[in-house]
Structures are given as C-alpha cells and as structure tokens.
Amino acid sequence: MAVTAAALGDALRAIVGAEHRREGGAPVDGVVPRWTAAPAGIEQAAALVALAHEERLAVVPRGSGAALELGHPPARVDLVLEMRGLDAVLEHSPADLTVSVQAGCTAGVLAAHLAGHRQTLPLDPPGWTARSLGGIAATQASGPLRQRYGTMRDLLLGVRFAQADGVLTWGGAKVVKSVSGYDVPKLMVGALGTLGVLLELTLRLHPAPDYEATWLAGFRTPAHAQECVAALLDSTVQTNRLEILDGRVLAACSLPVTAVALAVSIGTVEPAVRAQEGLVRAIVQRAQGTVQTMGASFWKTYDRALAGFDGVVLRIGSVPARLVETLGAVQALLPGAAVAGAAGLGALRALVTHADATALRAPLERLRATVAEVGGGVIIERGPRALRERIDPWGPVPPPALAVMRAIKTEFDPRAVLNPGRFVGGL
C-alpha cells in the first residue's frame, strides 16, 4: 500500500530508531538513496526488508562499500541497509573449525579473532581486511588463497538471510559435512543480494599453516611462465598461492620488473616447506626462470597494489592452460593494462587505466570472445557508472541458463525489491 514519504520515514524510525535512520545517505554507484537505515540486529534487518517489500522500495544492502561498482548501475535505490553494525562474531568453535558471524563483520576483524587460535578463514580478495564477509559472499570475491582453499562457495556452510518479503530463512548447516536438503548457501554466494539479504554466515575454517614461505619467479615470456604453471600443477608441490603478475603489476608492487612473474607460496610444517622449495626451484629453472625468496610482507604489498588500483578492474575467468592467450589478448586489446591473478585456476584480473566506454567496448567484446572459446567470461568488477551504463558489466550468459536464473529471481523476488536491475540480464 503506497503511503506518504513522511509515513514511511516514521515506519523506518519505528524499526531502527531515529538515530539509525536518515534521509539520503552515502550514494550507491552515484545514486543518493531516499533513506539509509542501520539495523542493530537481524530482526530489525528483516523488518526493514519486509517494509520495503510492502512499499515496493528497492533495497540495497551495503557492507564495506568496496564492491558497489559491481554490476549494472542501480535503477532505483530507495533504502540502503547499512550492514556495518551487524558485525558480531557470533560463535567460534575452535575444535570444530567453524565460526558463525554476522554479515557485516569484516574479514580483518575475523582474522584477528582467529589468529589467537591459529586458525584462518582463507579468503583474501584485494583489500580483504576491510571488506565485510557478507559482501565477499554476495560478490563471490576471491584472492590468491583460492589456489588451495577454493572460494566462498567452498567455505560457506550455512547462511541466514531475509527473503524479499522479510521472512528470515536459513539454509545449509553448522557442521562441516551436511547434505540435508538443497544447497541454499551455494545459491546465495555471488547472487549480489538479489535473492535475499545475507545476515549471518557459518563458515568452515582451516588451521593456519605452521610455517609459510613465498618465492617470486621471473620469466622472459608468458610462455615460460605458463610452462612453469603447468609443471607445478602436474607435480606433488602443494602450493597455497600461485599468482601470475605481469610487468606492470610488478612495478606497482615496487618489485624488479620482468616480463612476467609467478608468486608462489607454500604453507605447512617447516621441513615440508623446505623440501618443496627445492622442487619449486627446479621447476622454475627448467622453465628458464629465476627465483627470489620473498618476505611475508610480499602478500600485503601485492594486496595493496591490487586494492589501491584506480581504474577499471576486469575479472577474467579462463583456464590455466590459456595464460599466454589471455595475457596476449589483454595486451593486444587493452595496451597499458596490467594483469595478475590465480594462474593455477585461470582466474585473472586486468587493471585498465583511462578507459571510457567508447574505448573499452570493442576490446572488451573481443576479449570476451577469446575467453569464451573455453567457456570463460569477463566481468567488470569495478568501473565508473558511465562505463557500465553502456557496456554490459557481466557479459553474456547462455540463454537457457539465464532463463533458469530469471525464473529463480522471479520466484523469490517477484516485486523486484532486492538490488533490482544490477545482476546478470538485468535481474
């Protein structure tokens, strides 16, 4: 039932209190919201969503705000749910290697909590310490550690969310192994909050390695690096990170510049790290690379270089056997772009400076066509609104799969109140 703006404002205040509701608020992708509300608990969050549903308000959950430029520009932003206050570590069970957190809890806060127990949640997308775990889940953001530990989809055991009409719903389990009913957590990861507002996450933890070492291997050509990646994957070396960095990313990290480099880390007991170092060195040398031992600060430097990049970020999904083609395509189509990413999985990022829609449209289409040969795609992970108004930030999704996605969205959010218009196909 439509009501006056004043009545709506009163209703929001009645849910969260006057000090946690304001008109306007920080813009989302250039759009100033009509209201911003900061729920103090999941019941308040659910009530806000229910109210929005009743009044057909577009709801945009906001965590750290690091990924607001992912997706189509929002058509409407009526109510921003400020999730930063929902930041509690609810239950950490060290003996079970599980933790439950509220969605606004940042990965950095959780890491500090876990460090004393020598445990870790191995999710490290660029700028991860400041990012909310709900945001990392909604955007399926990943970093170097996915080489060994996978991504949020592999670590999210259970999830509590508010459906579009505000109904609090739980999917999954709180134990590390469960096949009870449909895998609802998987549906929520990467859905950009379009099927529910994520409120609580139960996550699988890993023991922190006793000891870790990192090496940087420089190569003359991408082909040599790819040969090295193939040899490492086809060996018993158990890397926990295997990143490829081109010369521009090396420069951004203030490292000696080679055409391309691999950053390899291994984490386990110290004797095993030492033993595997020998294997790594031999494999790198066979691919005519040079090895340099890096300090533990390397990964912080690398993270800062990627997170601090000011420009358009493309997420390229390819395969490890196509590094040469993918790097070559980026260099040919987007001269000046920097490339880095998980070489062992073919999950790369291209960092593009000074790109406007006119300059980027054709190269992006060609890049998408190149990776489509192996079924991959290119997503604009970050970029100015003007760019994403003119270029589909997600790229094509095969029509049969998109039809299923549309049917799911229509089933669970028929009034299109959850982050409307921002996901693939304008869902």
Place this chain on the structure above:
Amino acid sequence: MALSASVVTGLQRLLGPGGVVLTPEGRLTYESDMLTLYKGLPDIVVLPTSTAEVQTVVRICRAARVPVVPRGSGTGLIGGATAPLGGVMVSLTRMTQILELDLVNRCATVQPGLINLWLTNAVRERGWFFAPDPSSQMVSSIGGNVATNAGGPHCLKYGITTNHVLGLEIVTGTGEVVSVGGKAADRPGYDLTGTMVGNEGTFGLVTAITVRLLHLPEAVKTALASFASLVEASEAVSAIIAAGIIPAALEMLDDAMIGAINAAVGKVYPDGAGAVLLIELDGPLAEVEAQAERVAAICRERNALMVTVARDEAERALLWKGRKEAAGAVGRITAAYLLQDAVVPRSKLPQIMREMVAISKRHNLLFANVFHAGDGNLHPLICYDDRKPGELERAQQANEELLHACIALGGSVSGEHGIGMDKAKNLPLQYADADLNFMFRLRRVFDPDGLMNPTKLLPSHPACGEGFRPSRPTLPAGTWV
C-alpha cells in the same frame, strides 16, 4: 499408475527394444536402491544413450504427466532411486563415456553413468585422481554421486562431491537442456552448478558432468590406533583436529565392527580394543612424516592402547581392507541393519558416543560403528533380526532417537547419503517452515509439474505445498498499514 499405450510406444520408438524394460521380472531389479525398506516398481525402465534421448524421455513424460525417476548404479542408501508412484525410471547406465580429459586444466567431463572409480583409473597412471570416494566407488556412478552430493572417507580433507564439480548439463523438469558452469573460472550469474549438486533428481536429470581432478599426493601414510573405548577414541579425534591437523581420512570402528571384520577377512585389527582409529595422512612427504609423528603422540597422550604405522603399501592396503569390507562383514553379526548417517559437530563426538551407548542399551540392540569420525559423520549400523516381531520397529525407534540427539547437539540429519524417502520426514528437525518453503519453491522452479523424482528429498509438510505463507516479521504498528 498404468502408463498409457502412447507413452510406452513413444518410448519404445525412441529407444528401441534394447533401451526399454517392460516385463515385470525385468523391472523388479529396479524396485529399490540399497535401502530395501522402500520399494516401488516403475511402470517402465528406459535406458537412454544420449542427452537428446533423455530430453525426449522427459518431454514425453511431461506431456503425459508421468513421474520420472533417475537411477545410476542403484547403490544409494536413502530410497532415492525407487519409483513409489510408478512412472518411468531412467537408468543412466548406458551413458558411461569420458567425454573429455583435460589434465592441463585439471578437469574431465563425463557422462553420468560412469563409475566413480573408472575415472580415477583412467588418470591415475598420469598422476591424477578424482577425490570423492564413497565406499561404493567401485560400483556407484558419478551421476549418482552428483545427485546425492556423495562424500567418502577422504572428504575430510578434500571436501564432498560439490567441491569437485565445475559444471553440469541437466535436462530440467521442464524438458530443457541447460548447461551451467564449466572448466573456466568465475562465470557470471547464480551458481547453478552448486545449487544443482545434491538435488537427488528432483530438478531433472544430469546428463554430463565436468569435474575437477587432483594431483596424487607425494606421500601417503596410514596409521592405526586402538583405544579402550569409543569415547576415548573420540577425544583423540578432537585433539588431532584441535592440533591443526586435517588428515586425509580419520575413520573410527568400534568393537562390534572390529570383531565382525576380523572374523570376515582375517585378523587385521587388534582384538579386545573398544575402538580403533584409522588415520590417513597424505601430502608432501615431509609434511606427512611430521604430522604422523604428531598424530601418534596425540593418540598416546590420549591413552591409546597401541599405535602402528603402516610401513609399506601392502600394510596400508591391509589396514584399509577391513574398513572397506565393513559393510559385507557385518553380515556375520546381523541379518539386517539400519544405517544412520547423521552428523554432529566433531567436538561433540564423545558426547554422542555416550548417548549412543545409552540408546543401544535402552533398546537392547547391537550398534556396530564404522564412521567418518574426523568430520563428525556417524554411521552406526543398528542391527536387528527381521524375523523377530517388533525388532525392526525397535531399531527404527532407536534410529530416530539417535538422530534427534544429533540434531540437539547442533548436527545435521545427513552427512553424505542424502535424504531420499528415508529422511524427508526428518528435515523439519533441522529446518524451520520458512526454510523448507524456500527449498520447495526452488524445486518448483526446476520442476513446476512435480514430476521429477516425486516424494523424495522434501517432506510431505504444509511448508512444502502450494499456498503456504511463512510467518513474516511483525512490522511496527503505524500509519501505513
């Protein structure tokens, strides 16, 4: 439900005489999976050989409103591949090809009928393996593994089936062929691959699967530790995990099981122990050696009666032989049993073991345990004599009590077998009405007509029916409503 002649003729014309089973004695083979408490004879069994044939089968069934029940090897343990409402059973045992091996990209694409172990056999010599290893892996199909999101002993370290599935081709309940995911990373859109794994055929029939392959580890070390009691062995399990060690497998057997196995395959486990832990570590050699020492020390600190480490492959195979023959060996101690698959948080193992002993005594039934202790996934075999009146009912009662105890400790009704017909009624223990309703609606998206493996996975419950409205948040009394 009798099939109309036009459906039968349509299927016969599509698949030829070799692709259709119509005789009662032929169909009898297909009336249940390994959980024979649930039986249901399909009206016809079809054996398609291609995605296109599967699609046509589904379209024929949809037009005639006939239930469709997929079946792989029939080794499920939940009453999943059975046709309680009759209809068409689709056996995928003729779709067994490896469509693509792509070792440089660490993946393979296979047809659903391919036997799990055959995939590893095809790549092992080149140094690779497919990680999900249900105990049935010698006979179970990968399509069945995907349907139930199967686990296995080594899932402790490597994760269950879903962690190894990169993409699927599925014929949905609407008769569409949909390809999702694939070998390339990070596709845009909802994770339909992850959403579909474990759907038990209720979304449709999987016709191709792209899976991740892993490189074989440098070293494998297997140790055996025996303890006076299940509770002490459980405490050792918790201590190993708490020490930051995730073994590849961490299996526990109790005295009843040890006795049965020793009687069946020779003395592989020490007599007189209340429980043994079978601990397998794999990975880089130096890591395995360091961790094996640590694990042995932890077991001794926890009052292990004896700790032995296999010195070579032959000894290792012997330690595993008992575990792998467990299901068969149990025939020596009981005529029939119920197999529970519930999970507890692993720190709660000592507690649930105490409760299990109490339940066993209360009902005067033998429980034989062989289970995945490392992830808290119980597998007690609740033994009963089906010739004695009332004993099955008592076993079922004990089974339910144990399940409730697991849920009360924060667990899950199934760790790796799935839900099927057997556990659908138990889902409301774990999920509220709103949660069940969400799952029901998800199913309806894929199968709007309710024809895909009906009666499985979701309970007969108001929240799993049309028209149900979960209770919504109470909005503050105000001006706008």
